[in-house]
């Protein structure tokens with residue numbers, strides 16, 4: 001399975017997926033909408049074909065998405081993996097890759113969708129939060145759930161963040177391996 005990873009940030013999930021060296025999975029493309037994001041450097045150092053451009057480079061959001069479709073098709077990717085990609089996926093990409101775009105979110109969806117999910121769960125004082133891998137639809141963190149992993153609440157936010165990220169780095173490669181097996 002040929003995988004394209006989209007990321008906007010530091011790229012720890014990108015690294016976890018690459019380091020897992022999954023059987024039958026090849027990371028064929030790293031894309032970032034943030035040219036200076038940490039993930040760009042990580043991908044280049046791994047010699048993974050890396051592309052960056054921003055919606056600001058296009059007249060419309062539609063044109064940006066169409067450029068994404070062209071890029072992913074050119075890489076002949078079978079699956080698009082969102083790993084901290086901070087944008088809503090729109091029509092053209094969803095239509096071009098139906099059921100083939102996945103995302104990871106740092107909460108037990110449907111609880112705490114959107115930004116700062118870890119902080120939201122911490123402030124709410126829930127006993128258990130966690131991570132969710134789901135298929136992507138046009139909503140924000142609303143697509144069908146593939147897998148979830150619970151994480152117990154911590155007394156410090158930074159400890160909760162570390163526990164959530166550790167869970168992400170375990171579950172995301174596992175789910176991708178499962179998808180590769182069909």
Ligand code: GRF
Pocket residue numbers: 007008009010011012013014083084085104105106168
């Ligand atoms: C992760 O917490 C992920 O769940 C969320 O964005 C964060 C990305 O972190 N969607 P990283 O860039 O993979 O380190």
